[in-house]
Amino acid sequence: MKTTTIVAATVGMLAVATVGYAVYFDSKRQSDPEFKRKLKRDRKRAEKLAKAEAKRLTEESTQDIEDFLASVTEEDFPTSMEEREQFCMAQLSAGEELFVKGPENYSKAAICFYKALKVYPAPAELVMVFQKTIPPEVFTVVMGMLSKDVQSKEEKYYTVFPPKEMNVKVEEKPDGLDVNGQRVVRRGLVATKGFTKGEVIYTETPVVSSLEPSLEGKNFCHYCLKEMIKKEYMVPCTSCSVVVFCSEECRTSAGQEFHEILCTKNLNGGSAPAQALREYTKDSRNIVPGMLAKFLAKMVYDESLNSGAEYNTFDHLERLVYVEQTLGPDEEKEIELLKLALGSSIPGIDQFITEERYMIMKARILHNIYGVSSGLSASFNVKPLPETHRSVRDRPITGAGLYRATSYLMHSCEPNTKIVYSSRDHTVSLVATENIRSGDELQVGYIKNGKLSTEQRRLELFTKYRLQCSCALCEMTD
Numbered sequence: 001m002k003t004t005t006i007v008a009a010t011v012g013m014l015a016v017a018t019v020g021y022a023v024y025f026d027s028k029r030q031s032d033p034e035f036k037r038k039l040k041r042d043r044k045r046a047e048k049l050a051k052a053e054a055k056r057l058t059e060e061s062t063q064d065i066e067d068f069l070a071s072v073t074e075e076d077f078p079t080s081m082e083e084r085e086q087f088c089m090a091q092l093s094a095g096e097e098l099f100v101k102g103p104e105n106y107s108k109a110a111i112c113f114y115k116a117l118k119v120y121p122a123p124a125e126l127v128m129v130f131q132k133t134i135p136p137e138v139f140t141v142v143m144g145m146l147s148k149d150v151q152s153k154e155e156k157y158y159t160v161f162p163p164k165e166m167n168v169k170v171e172e173k174p175d176g177l178d179v180n181g182q183r184v185v186r187r188g189l190v191a192t193k194g195f196t197k198g199e200v201i202y203t204e205t206p207v208v209s210s211l212e213p214s215l216e217g218k219n220f221c222h223y224c225l226k227e228m229i230k231k232e233y234m235v236p237c238t239s240c241s242v243v244v245f246c247s248e249e250c251r252t253s254a255g256q257e258f259h260e261i262l263c264t265k266n267l268n269g270g271s272a273p274a275q276a277l278r279e280y281t282k283d284s285r286n287i288v289p290g291m292l293a294k295f296l297a298k299m300v301y302d303e304s305l306n307s308g309a310e311y312n313t314f315d316h317l318e319r320l321v322y323v324e325q326t327l328g329p330d331e332e333k334e335i336e337l338l339k340l341a342l343g344s345s346i347p348g349i350d351q352f353i354t355e356e357r358y359m360i361m362k363a364r365i366l367h368n369i370y371g372v373s374s375g376l377s378a379s380f381n382v383k384p385l386p387e388t389h390r391s392v393r394d395r396p397i398t399g400a401g402l403y404r405a406t407s408y409l410m411h412s413c414e415p416n417t418k419i420v421y422s423s424r425d426h427t428v429s430l431v432a433t434e435n436i437r438s439g440d441e442l443q444v445g446y447i448k449n450g451k452l453s454t455e456q457r458r459l460e461l462f463t464k465y466r467l468q469c470s471c472a473l474c475e476m477t478d
């Protein structure tokens, strides 16, 4: 089952409730004699009906599942944490009462359980509880509804994202067969209107960005990565005074989105849990764990806004392609540091950051971030970060950002667009480098190919991005 962000909301509110529910169920079964007798009484009748019902349910067409789903989506799910918790508990006990009454109520029970699942912050865990506690026939229907729901959410995503005003859409492009003979489908960005050479196609701010570790605390904004030429423009964090911002707005945004959690000093001036993560980032020059910490903090913040947006921060990360990474001692340490940094402020994050989920999130970030050149001067001297910072420009890189739409840009050795940091912060502008027609695929150069030969380009693309280039130029050279 795919985990949706609702898992990530993990504000722990219902963590207690799941356990409570499971415990209630088990203990009631084991110890309450009346409950046991009732179960026994019902069992015979239930077994008979169950056979017939199981047959009906296995024959249940997709249409039925869709009808069940339609009956649910029309409902208004509550939005506040308290109401969601009450709603969830009410659905769980309604479902339980229904299935105990017998198989003729299984469909209704399944709908209740499905509704509970929709508001529960850790659905994967609840599914496991269901698997142990509800009749298999009911469980099958709940899972059917869940997978249909995930599927339709998946399909709809690219109809609402990117927003129309960005003038681009994500389109699937067949890209040959993989080593197992499976058809490879890749996604790229396509223009939805024409542009003349030099025109800005869209601008986009990142979901999250981070400064190159050695620039942290120097004259670069911790939020938007802008270089501040004069010291008097710097607005330090009032608590840690380790990080600086270019404006009050950036300080406020950073505070709300992540810095209140990740500030290395607590209000009493003592060392805060995020200190160890900060030291690790500096020593290892590994930007990703810190970025992930910001990402997770921001994800929880965005959800707390209850903006009503259909897709949330996690949805944007979840669809990005990645190259699988293997877990090593570094990652084990990073997981530990991340849990330490976020654990006391985001209850439940401990369970959320499993090794598997961490590895996938890390790989997605590594594979999709863009190097940001927000510096005005080239006077700072940063060693290039080891890997995967797309769109290398002539100016040194000041940090990296994870962008929603820009992540879908494919590489070409003869690109028709380029990325520009014209506002000298982490805002990306995609600029047409030739005339573009509506429907044309947009591509950037992941590497500076200048005078490189085809072999050199291939080697660099493969070493940095594990990418075997299929752009028009490379195909022609083959």
Ligand SMILES: C[S@@+](CC[C@H](N)C(=O)[O-])C[C@H]1O[C@@H](n2cnc3c(N)ncnc32)[C@H](O)[C@@H]1O
Pocket (backbone or CB within 6 Å): 185, 186, 187, 188, 319, 320, 321, 367, 368, 407, 408, 409, 410, 411, 412, 465, 466, 467, 468, 469, 470, 471
């Ligand atoms: C940042 S993602 C771009 C979006 C991606 N195509 C998708 O399906 O979501 C980078 C990945 O796209 C594919 N890609 C990008 N440019 C390519 C190219 N010129 N030739 C082949 N694959 C490319 C590679 O799989 C690469 O790892």
